[in-house]
Amino acid sequence: MAENSELYDAVLNGDAKKAVAATRQALETGADPLELVQRHMVPAMDEVGRRFECEDYFVPELLLAARAMKGSLELIRPLLTQLGAEPAGRVVIGTVKGDLHDIGKNIVASMLEGGGFEVIDLGSDVAPDKFVAAVKERNANMVCLSALLTVTMPSMKTTIDALSAAGLRARVKVLVGGAPVTQKFAEQIGADGYGENAVAAVALARKLVVQPVP
Amino acid sequence: MTLESWLSDGPVLCDGAWGTELQRRGLGPGECPDHWNLSRPEAVLEVARCYVEAGSRVILTNTFRANSVSLAGYGLAEVAAAINRTGVAISREAAGGRATVVASMGPTGKLLAAEEISEDEVVRVFTEQAAALAEAGADALVLETFSDLAEARLALRAARSTRRPVIVSFVFDSGRNNDRTMTGATPEQAAREMTDSGADAVGANCGLGAAGYIPICRRLRASTNLPLWIKPNAGLPEVVDGQAVYRTAPEEFAAHLAALVDAGASFVGGCCGTNPDFIRAAAEALARPRPCA
Numbered sequence: 001m002a003e004n005s006e007l008y009d010a011v012l013n014g015d016a017k018k019a020v021a022a023t024r025q026a027l028e029t030g031a032d033p034l035e036l037v038q039r040h041m042v043p044a045m046d047e048v049g050r051r052f053e054c055e056d057y058f059v060p061e062l063l064l065a066a067r068a069m070k071g072s073l074e075l076i077r078p079l080l081t082q083l084g085a086e087p088a089g090r091v092v093i094g095t096v097k098g099d100l101h102d103i104g105k106n107i108v109a110s111m112l113e114g115g116g117f118e119v120i121d122l123g124s125d126v127a128p129d130k131f132v133a134a135v136k137e138r139n140a141n142m143v144c145l146s147a148l149l150t151v152t153m154p155s156m157k158t159t160i161d162a163l164s165a166a167g168l169r170a171r172v173k174v175l176v177g178g179a180p181v182t183q184k185f186a187e188q189i190g191a192d193g194y195g196e197n198a199v200a201a202v203a204l205a206r207k208l209v210v211q212p213v214p
Numbered sequence: 215m216t217l218e219s220w221l222s223d224g225p226v227l228c229d230g231a232w233g234t235e236l237q238r239r240g241l242g243p244g245e246c247p248d249h250w251n252l253s254r255p256e257a258v259l260e261v262a263r264c265y266v267e268a269g270s271r272v273i274l275t276n277t278f279r280a281n282s283v284s285l286a287g288y289g290l291a292e293v294a295a296a297i298n299r300t301g302v303a304i305s306r307e308a309a310g311g312r313a314t315v316v317a318s319m320g321p322t323g324k325l326l327a328a329e330e331i332s333e334d335e336v337v338r339v340f341t342e343q344a345a346a347l348a349e350a351g352a353d354a355l356v357l358e359t360f361s362d363l364a365e366a367r368l369a370l371r372a373a374r375s376t377r378r379p380v381i382v383s384f385v386f387d388s389g390r391n392n393d394r395t396m397t398g399a400t401p402e403q404a405a406r407e408m409t410d411s412g413a414d415a416v417g418a419n420c421g422l423g424a425a426g427y428i429p430i431c432r433r434l435r436a437s438t439n440l441p442l443w444i445k446p447n448a449g450l451p452e453v454v455d456g457q458a459v460y461r462t463a464p465e466e467f468a469a470h471l472a473a474l475v476d477a478g479a480s481f482v483g484g485c486c487g488t489n490p491d492f493i494r495a496a497a498e499a500l501a502r503p504r505p506c507a
């Protein structure tokens with residue numbers, strides 16, 4: 001289903017300028033915004049993910065593709081909103097308290113945006129109460145927690161506990177990730193999932209929040 | 215002084231982790247470990263001394279984050295030079311002539327490919343840091359825990375301006391087989407590029423444990439004639455009662471270090487999760503005769 005289009009190529013090659021230009025041109029000539037996303041951009045991001053799995057792409061390529069996608073989405077999103085299309089999910093993301101590392105968190109944030117999620121990025125060294133406040137204020141349905149340091153991994157649990165204490169735990173899915181984090185750790189602290197890398201995180205996020213329509 | 219001259223008596227045992235040792239002495243989460251060079255120098259000195267006592271013949275410095283870009287994240291860019299100079303002074307005092315001091319330089323944490331930092335900025339901050347470390351008397355410099363060959367090349371150029379030996383060490387923890395850096399570099403690419411760019415030794419540190427670095431070490435060995443530097447971590451931790459706990463025992467780790475020497479490593483030591491007990495065990499393991507060494 002992947003269209004061999006300029007937009008598809010621009011996203012796949014991580015060329016934000018070309019992606020924005022191709023999007024603008026397509027919209028000016030009357031293209032359907034939803035179709036641009038579904039038939040060009042999402043297939044391009046899927047191909048990016050496939051290349052990542054094949055070790056053809058690595059983190060820099062992911063990041064550039066996600067930025068190209070984001071550039072296009074900035075033009076398309078207002079049109080989608082007019083049409084009444086909702087984002088795939090609303091995600092609050094941040095590196096947990098005590099941890100200043102943000103490369104991994106930034107990549108996951110970009111990839112989620114590229115995957116059609118609305119992302120509220122709280123930055124790094126984020127205290128549990130800030131996560132709680134953001135989930136409340138923005139009516140988020142997912143929280144993504146990042147930690148690079150073994151010493152700050154326990155802050156992930158503190159954050160999940162704070163969400164529970166605020167009565168918000170049932171309405172959000174919590175994903176955790178970062179170099180020292182494992183599936184086992186995710187289970188131990190009561191997270192809903194663990195993403196081994198940014199591609200896996202987005203796939204899991206889609207799976208967890210996309211509820212079948214009754 | 216060349217690194218080869220340090221190796222005349224065979225492989226050299228380096229130190230283990232500093233961060234976890236400083237935490238045991240009260241370093242809080244989110245606190246900048248490198249700043250303890252100024253605020254708690256006696257604690258840093260104690261860690262360095264413990265490693266020398268345990269048998270480390272190369273010790274590093276508590277300056278991993280002390281480039282002005284990383285320190286800016288803690289609001290400490292202004293005191294970068296003081297942190298670096300004091301870091302070297304502390305390690306030299308602990309070494310007391312029994313160990314050589316290799317000053318630690320970590321990456322900026324910014325991605326060149328994503329234009330989070332410019333090439334000029336990378337060269338500038340590492341030139342500054344390397345100069346401060348060299349002037350304070352570091353015997354050599356190690357660029358450790360690097361992932362991006364582009365950043366490593368620029369940092370190497372900056373570090374070489376001090377005319378001290380420079381070791382470049384990468385983290386291989388990505389890709390299907392955990393044998394790539396985060397940006398996709400293979401051990402072969404890393405070894406060849408750093409050799410061509412004038413490094414005095416290349417290597418691997420941190421990662422996903424010592425066992426996984428044995429095949430990486432062989433691949434580095436096959437790709438360069440330079441001495442190899444390998445400092446793995448103690449594997450991934452588990453969290454018990456809210457604390458990160460490393461399950462690898464010192465003896466098991468020490469056996470892996472001996473295997474790394476057999477695979478061609480000249481400098482061996484530990485990264486995250488290792489402590490002076492690991493180095494003591496390694497000193498014993500390396501002293502034992504091995505059939506195929």
